[in-house]
Amino acid sequence: DVKVTQSSRYLVKRTGEKVFLECVQDMDHENMFWYRQDPGLGLRLIYFSYDVKMKEKGDIPEGYSVSREKKERFSLILESASTNQTSMYLCASRGLAGAESYNEQFFGPGTRLTVL
Amino acid sequence: QQPVQSPQAVILREGEDAVINCSSSKALYSVHWYRQKHGEAPVFLMILLKGGEQKGHEKISASFNEKKQQSSLYLTASQLSYSGTYFCGTDSGAGSYQLTFGKGTKLSVIP
Numbered sequence: 342d343v344k345v346t347q348s349s350r351y352l353v354k355r356t357g358e359k360v361f362l363e364c365v366q367d368m369d370h371e372n373m374f375w376y377r378q379d380p381g382l383g384l385r386l387i388y389f390s391y392d393v394k395m396k397e398k399g400d401i402p403e404g405y406s407v408s409r410e411k412k413e414r415f416s417l418i419l420e421s422a423s424t425n426q427t428s429m430y431l432c433a434s435r436g437l438a439g440a441e442s443y444n445e446q447f448f449g450p451g452t453r454l455t456v457l
Numbered sequence: 458q459q460p461v462q463s464p465q466a467v468i469l470r471e472g473e474d475a476v477i478n479c480s481s482s483k484a485l486y487s488v489h490w491y492r493q494k495h496g497e498a499p500v501f502l503m504i505l506l507k508g509g510e511q512k513g514h515e516k517i518s519a520s521f522n523e524k525k526q527q528s529s530l531y532l533t534a535s536q537l538s539y540s541g542t543y544f545c546g547t548d549s550g551a552g553s554y555q556l557t558f559g560k561g562t563k564l565s566v567i568p
Binding site: 345371374376381382383384385386389391397399400431435444445446447448449450451 | 459487489497498499500501504522538544554555556557558559560561
């Protein structure tokens with residue numbers, strides 16, 4: 342059973358804290374993504390990575406950074422958490438362009454982050 | 458730029474049909490449809506590729522009009538299990554890896 346897992350389902354942090362959200366996929370996918378989901382705004386892309394140590398900014402990268410040291414793991418980092426980063430964070434992975442695994446993007450269960 | 462989905466929300470009785478539309482201002486290579494149930498991850502329904510055929514999944518099917526950069530999702534004889542939020546994700550191709558998602562359409566099926 343293919344899977345994308347995220348380290349926490351719920352997380353509560355204080356303003357100014359450094360926050361790490363971890364994502365692991367077991368499908369050997371090259372592409373990994375971080376989205377945030379807010380009511381009425383849909384899924385918005387924060388960052389993505391198409392290979393180890395490679396990263397690209399998405400639509401809303403401000404206030405976030407990412408790390409991909411291993412193919413299966415993609416981390417989202419909030420350097421100094423703020424209340425406006427309270428949201429649901431979804432990780433996803435997708436195979437290589439041209440491969441069958443490119444057609445379907447798999448999502449993790451999400452991490453609901455609350456910043457107080 | 459996010460594709461535009463319509464309607465934003467729809468309520469159906471079991472057995473009724475619905476259409477959800479997705480429109481983009483950019484030329485598209487493919488359109489992906491996902492369904493997300495409350496508290497769960499989005500789940501892939503189907504992909505429509507440029508030059509491809511209309512797809513179907515049980516009583517859910519979709520079309521892709523490349524010239525208009527539009528896709529429609531058709532849900533026929535709706536069941537309670539169809540409730541959830543439907544997202545379209547668009548891919549402009551040209552070597553891009555990312556999907557850009559619409560804001561979603563909330564579908565509620567009631568007995």
